[in-house]
Amino acid sequence: MHGITRCDMCQVRREGICAALDDDARAQLLQISRRRVLAAHNVIFRDGDEADHYFSITSGIVKLVKTLADGHQHIIGLVHQPGFMGQTLNRRHTYAAESATGVELCSYPRAPFDAFLKTHPELERQIFEMTVRELDVCRDWTLLLGRKCSYERVAGFLLMMARRMPKAEGQVSNTVHFELPFTRAEMADYLGLTLETVSRQFSRLKKKRIIALPSSRDIIIPDIELLSAVAQIESCSSAFDEGQSRAIA
Amino acid sequence: MHGITRCDMCQVRREGICAALDDDARAQLLQISRRRVLAAHNVIFRDGDEADHYFSITSGIVKLVKTLADGHQHIIGLVHQPGFMGQTLNRRHTYAAESATGVELCSYPRAPFDAFLKTHPELERQIFEMTVRELDVCRDWTLLLGRKCSYERVAGFLLMMARRMPKAEGQVSNTVHFELPFTRAEMADYLGLTLETVSRQFSRLKKKRIIALPSSRDIIIPDIELLSAVAQIESCSSAFDEGQSRAIA
DNA sequence: CGGCCAGTTGACGGACCTCAACTGTAGTGG
């Protein structure tokens, strides 16, 4: 009836918000959507902008950023594909969003999307569930920021990235290999550290052979279980024992 | 038809989840709800428990707590009245909930509540909005934990508490007076600090006359704007200049 | 009174920040 739409090519049409919709509803939503393809480091919206659009991330990673008065940035969240942004009760955004990698997204003007939501409770349900998941992730992050030392934070970050990497077919090995789409400074802004500290912890992880770094963005994790153990250490000093881990007092 | 129900006495029936419901629907929901009244420091659910109930907090404050392997606790969130808990996609809770103050709540078994939700999208919408708000709060908290020094964190915490205090009738002054329902250790667990550091920052705030402490739990904030300024400082060292604040380089 | 707990304060050390120098890589243009 509609012929081929861009939805048919979409990587995430069986995930994300569209997973909740049947073909008809998706075609209807398509009417009010606008496709955007962004290179890395482009602004999607700014802190203080009118929150007049919703966004469905179909490819890539988006940074949610607060800029402090002294110019420092803090990344309060990452939205990976398939993701959704724009749920807020405020009239204006309280943080900025920019593409961390190349990003593809569908944007929806607020008013017609809200109207569509009213007639499609299954979509609202889906967005609700995605929001609940984000809240869980955010709460876990407060634990990392509040209670972990720099070594554990960096390990935790790499672990999160590794777990989000699509597994190769029939992948069973513990080895993960991926390219980091972030600078040391960006990771620092996310981890509540400085870029120097992040770099030092990379060096430490490398020295202990928990990761290998063919180049600075090229991460090989020989054994993800090992990395996971490092990320969960709860006594900071034990991270500094070479080899044996000390019992916790 | 039903005569007087306990909902008629409820402080928050015009807020929280019940605000979304008309009298009939509320009466219906009442059928599956169970009222619980808890003193401070009682467990509502434990980390790892089956997530088989939802909870609507009608009075008091609930702590969401993760216990680490070394016995330390971290408070990942507070739920104030009117609040809602239990939205999770996991079969089991990933943190514990316990009353921080005296708490009154309505609990709803998961299955019938979910069924009720299906027929009352306005309630789902309400819970969704409350979840979005919590996500916003949680993201702001990551900024505090990731980028603020102990002085700012304690100020930020007091500011949050002060803002949640119900204003007296026609209150226009900048003065706020309330009783803290937390020990220094609990605040430390929330702020990612130690109880000693929290205590030191209380002393500092007191010495600078930003707060007054008739007793250790009795907080008087003479000028909330002043406290707000302290909480938003973005250069840590400037917090230590007595009197003048240094320009940020 | 004595025990217990919350809270305060001090001394000290360590993890992380700041400042700085240096390396490596990529892009530009003579």
Next chain:
DNA sequence: CCACTACAGTTGAGGTCCGTCAACTGGCCG
């Protein structure tokens, strides 16, 4: 081809904020 620049990243030296350990105070209750 080789400066020259620009930027990401690494590494070191030194200072400081905060955690650890400890002693002390004050209130409460049996």
